[in-house]
Amino acid sequence: MATRVLLLMALTLFIFPLIIPMATATFHVKGSVYCDTCRAGFETNATFYIEGxxxxxxxxxxxxxxxxxxREGVTDSSGTYHIEVENDHGDHICQCMLVKSPIKWCSTPDSGRDRSSIVLTHYQNGIVNHLHYANAMGFLRDEPLxxxxxxxxYYLADSDF
Structure with a gap:
């Protein structure tokens, strides 16, 4: 009987406090948005990050x-967004996506870099951190610099193409 009481106390004091925060998790998603000034399909030295x-x-x-x-968010002066997501989305397909650019001449979403899949669960995946990073997403400049x-x-100098 005493063993059962000790086991119950151990579960209450040590195990349950670790499980409950995961079930009621708030995730913090962080990522960045850039302007692909060369229309290269990736970030270059000419890339800049978009505020707003x-x-x-x-x-x-x-x-x-x-x-x-x-839920939507807006990028700060460094082109970074922070969006809070409530609850665990264990069996859901979650994606970050570009909505709108404040720059008229750099407002076409790059079809290969306009969204980023993100895992928003702790269920049986070993991820305990509440901060999750999404891949950078980009808009294309109308005309390359x-x-x-x-x-x-320069980027293709070592390429086999």
Whole structure:
């Protein structure tokens, strides 16, 4: 009997406090938004990060693809956004996505870099941190900068292409 009482006390004091925060988790998603000034499809030395870009996080049910969560955020002066997501989205498909650029000449989402999948669960995945990072996402400049030819030749100098 005493052993059961000690076991119950141990569960109450040590194990349950570790499980409950995971079930009621608030995740902090962080990422950045840039302007691809060379239309290269990746970040270069000519890339700059956009202040005031709107980004959304959307989670859908895996089977029905019904939207169950959506929240938007705005990038700061360094082009970084921070968005809080309530609850564990264990069996949901979650993505960060570009919504709108404040720069008219750099407002076309790069189709290869306009969204980023993100895992927003702690359930059986070993992730205990509440801060999750998304891949950088980018808008394309309408016309590439004049120095982009030289810059892209530099990036491709060691390439087999």
């Amino acid at each position: 870009a709107r980004v959304g996080i959307q989670c859908k049910e895996r089977r029905t693809l019904k939207k169950v969560f959506y 004049p120095q982009c030819d030289t810059l892209l030749k």
